[in-house]
Amino acid sequence: MLCCSYLVTVARGIAVFSRISLRHFCLLVALLAGAAQAETVVIRADRWYPINGDPNDPNPGFMVEIARYALEKAGHQVDYNLMPWERALVQAKNGLIDCVVGAYKNDAPNFLFPDISQGAASTAAFVKKGSAWRYTNLDALKLVNVGAIAGYSYGKEIDAFITANPERVHLLSGERALEQNIRKLLSSRIDVVLEAPAVLNAKLKEMHLTDHIEFAGSINQPQNLYVACTPRKASSVEYVKLIGDGTRELRASGELKNILDKYGLQDWQ
Numbered sequence: 001m002l003c004c005s006y007l008v009t010v011a012r013g014i015a016v017f018s019r020i021s022l023r024h025f026c027l028l029v030a031l032l033a034g035a036a037q038a039e040t041v042v043i044r045a046d047r048w049y050p051i052n053g054d055p056n057d058p059n060p061g062f063m064v065e066i067a068r069y070a071l072e073k074a075g076h077q078v079d080y081n082l083m084p085w086e087r088a089l090v091q092a093k094n095g096l097i098d099c100v101v102g103a104y105k106n107d108a109p110n111f112l113f114p115d116i117s118q119g120a121a122s123t124a125a126f127v128k129k130g131s132a133w134r135y136t137n138l139d140a141l142k143l144v145n146v147g148a149i150a151g152y153s154y155g156k157e158i159d160a161f162i163t164a165n166p167e168r169v170h171l172l173s174g175e176r177a178l179e180q181n182i183r184k185l186l187s188s189r190i191d192v193v194l195e196a197p198a199v200l201n202a203k204l205k206e207m208h209l210t211d212h213i214e215f216a217g218s219i220n221q222p223q224n225l226y227v228a229c230t231p232r233k234a235s236s237v238e239y240v241k242l243i244g245d246g247t248r249e250l251r252a253s254g255e256l257k258n259i260l261d262k263y264g265l266q267d268w269q
Contacts, residue, residue, distance in 0.1 A: 070249075093231070107152070
């Protein structure tokens, strides 16, 4: 009986196949293979708007939009949400999540990166309105109390300064770290805040404090930012390739400019 049933099944299969073209059959196989390979890509980071922001906002950050475009076009789903930056890095390092968004290469050594960047940002110093202090060199930071965020990379020189001068640098972590640093600056508990200008200005606008804090000097030139993926999963190789290719496609089509325009930004290339 088993052999008879098997032959009937095969015969039916041949009959069905004879009614469709080889081209359509191959297309069906490709679609089924794509569906089988589709994954949910888990991306995490702390809020660093306009790079990345509220996952439920229509404008969740330009790098989130790039990642969603690139990955969803390939049939994957993106699970993007917020968590403290240090925890996101640890979870990605251990393979508990797939990627982090808004990483410098110094942030995530040994991670996998797309072959082109998804953004760029510099670090600058900010002070309370009316302060005479200005950043000139690293020695100037030794004269003030500095607010920064734990786990962030601010460039090799500043990272080394933070490590060597713990008595001068006040590190905060958590989802409200930047907001807390701004409030500490305004209450004179610290003298300087280190942050990317676009991020600091967006936060000041959100807090209605634009006129209370001013720029006090650039610390470094813009450095490339990436969606960086865990070194613990083979799937990361595909994800970073898709994200790199997607970034190129958005730039070539002009859609990247449209995305950046929403955030008041220009292409970093």
